[in-house]
Amino acid sequence: MQLFKRRQSSLGPNTATHVYQGGIPLHIVRGQGCHLYCSDGTEYLDCVNNVAHVGHCHPEVAQAVSQQLITLNTNVRYLHSSVVDFAEALVSTLPQQLQVCYYVNSGSECNDLALRIARLARPGATHVAVMAGAYHGHVSSLIDLSPFKFNGQGGGGQPAYVHVLPCPDTYRGLNLDGKAAARAAIEGAHAAGGKLCAFFCESILSCGGQVVLPKGYLQDVYREMRAEGALCVADEVQCGYGRAGSNFWVFETQDVAPDILTTGKPIGNGFPMSVLVTSRELAKSFSNGMEYFNTFGGCTAAGAAGLATFQVLRRERLQENAAAVGAHLLHRLSMLQKEHACLGDVRGMGLMQGIEIVTDPTSKRPDSKLAAELREQMAVRHHVLVAIEGPHNNIVKIKPPLCFSHKDADRLVDALSDVLASGKANGGC
């Protein structure tokens, strides 16, 4: 409690917190694999951290970064193998045309850089298309591109140069036509006297509610966008890097290849870093005389963190684990769904899943209150940490470190089942 008071005094009042019963955030002191440990020794199952991609405090990644920090950690103006090795490893996972990397510090810096590249590549075209509910970052330029932020509490509303495609909703059968959505955004730009330079889209909509895009959706949108001259930016800061299980990058599941790929959270397993990858042609148009320098972006320790994380991911076959455990989890959740009418939709790919909580299966009305209650009870009674997301705050979000096991998945579903059963006994769903 003392620490919380000190924190409230020294950190900004709107700093994000995970608060549970008692109104105090968990005081976590140790992490290992998919587990977090409180100061009182209590163990929690972490089902939401997509930054500790290969597991909290993976010893091999920690060791690689530590070794680099004591040997050399300087900027990219000098030549060093770690950043080149990791850039090559990243490129090796991508379609042939994505081959030039820019190191930055965060998903926000990465998406902002994508915007800069798009605007230089398409002179005169300044408008941007995004998906409803999207979150692309916290810097000024990206709050403008994030309906999650500009339509949310404290937001300033939709900028005139931003055009929003409605969120496809397979559960309700709404907005499934990518071509129509793209055309509307393009025509919206024209009507406002502008032209799109880029279309930003997470390959699975995260803050939008763990939405898996309908088959063919991105192909249809990309086709229209490219016909208009707009670049297609795949934001895989949250969903990419093996999480989907079936594929290393989620855009592959849509049979498309973006012009710019932005990455972030998982690639350094918690070391602050991010990489943008684009084509040689776009890198060339971006290289217009203005040097690109980022103090920390591409520091030698970032290269070491990236490379070690990538090697662990491969050697421990964590993408394959995401596929196997993800399938098991989805199956068990689907079974549970049959018993509880409030579990409106269960969806996802690999270890990125969402459960849509509704008041009843007929109206499909979002039930944010119940979702919040489930999150709270799962944490308090079962020490299982999930999060709530989506424009109606009714999606239970699951995106654990990729070392999540079958046993962990069972524990998660058992906890949810128990909480739902107790609720039912008390007149719930």
Added chain:
Amino acid sequence: MQLFKRRQSSLGPNTATHVYQGGIPLHIVRGQGCHLYCSDGTEYLDCVNNVAHVGHCHPEVAQAVSQQLITLNTNVRYLHSSVVDFAEALVSTLPQQLQVCYYVNSGSECNDLALRIARLARPGATHVAVMAGAYHGHVSSLIDLSPFKFNGQGGGGQPAYVHVLPCPDTYRGLNLDGKAAARAAIEGAHAAGGKLCAFFCESILSCGGQVVLPKGYLQDVYREMRAEGALCVADEVQCGYGRAGSNFWVFETQDVAPDILTTGKPIGNGFPMSVLVTSRELAKSFSNGMEYFNTFGGCTAAGAAGLATFQVLRRERLQENAAAVGAHLLHRLSMLQKEHACLGDVRGMGLMQGIEIVTDPTSKRPDSKLAAELREQMAVRHHVLVAIEGPHNNIVKIKPPLCFSHKDADRLVDALSDVLASGKANGGC
């Protein structure tokens, strides 16, 4: 060479590089204190790295971060002591009204956040005043606020909402009147139908050319800005944190206190992190319902890096060292200046100094060619690394890690002296 080719193939073509003779960046493999070591074993004296603040690879900082990485490294949504301890340490160095911290990942994210805070605090006021030659960051919003970028190669020119105060030049006796400069910026905003929300200023102008502001300058500017309702942002990403020697923060030397302080490069000794500090009142107006979350900003490892760097800085009395060695360096450079007419001006505070290279002391014409030659010869012949900066690329920049010794300072001046003497023998200055 092979590594350089691989890098050219995998990283963006406009990625910044320090290139010397032979056209290949130095391949640095090890760093210690103020020294960098090449793959062939050659040792270099690093006189420009202001990120490795307490010395390259300081073992105590590396150890603290390593320990944190293997124990826990997660986000600020949970409670953890490291980020609170460091925030308190930072606040303890500051004027009483600066007491609320926001963790971000870089100086760029920090200045962008300052802009967001200013715009929310001053609704309707969207214009911004900055100094000529200023660099405040590489994200879209800050390229707009950086004459160094928007007036530089590949830049898009000055945005209509940005107003530029001319750079005070004590060497030439130009633009010394802060009040007049501030009034012109304020009136420029009015003439454009706008109003200033903020004035951004580095407390020593870095990219502007290592310019120490005239006594009373910021007091005069701040008074006018505040009368207009604009917030004063002190960007100490490069100059702050003990580097000035006489003071921990450079704004103190101007007898002012900013409304927002932005920090960056030095505070984690190379760990990617940055902190913004502001008043409780401004933090409150920023807390308008929109949550502030930054994936890596305030991660537990950042707290550990910040705290360890701060403790080393204090215990090794590096601010005091910056004062003592800085004074010695300035004295020796002033002596050298008497022998060489091309050393037009020698200036700085502590371990942040600049040498203005001119064609002759009468015309004071900037000599960028000679400056570049000095940099090259110092590196190639003496293995002493300096950089060139300023709007005319004629300022030799010196800002080494704060453990720079008297002996290091002597080596730097001796190298410069030798290079100048050789030049003189060949008809130089």
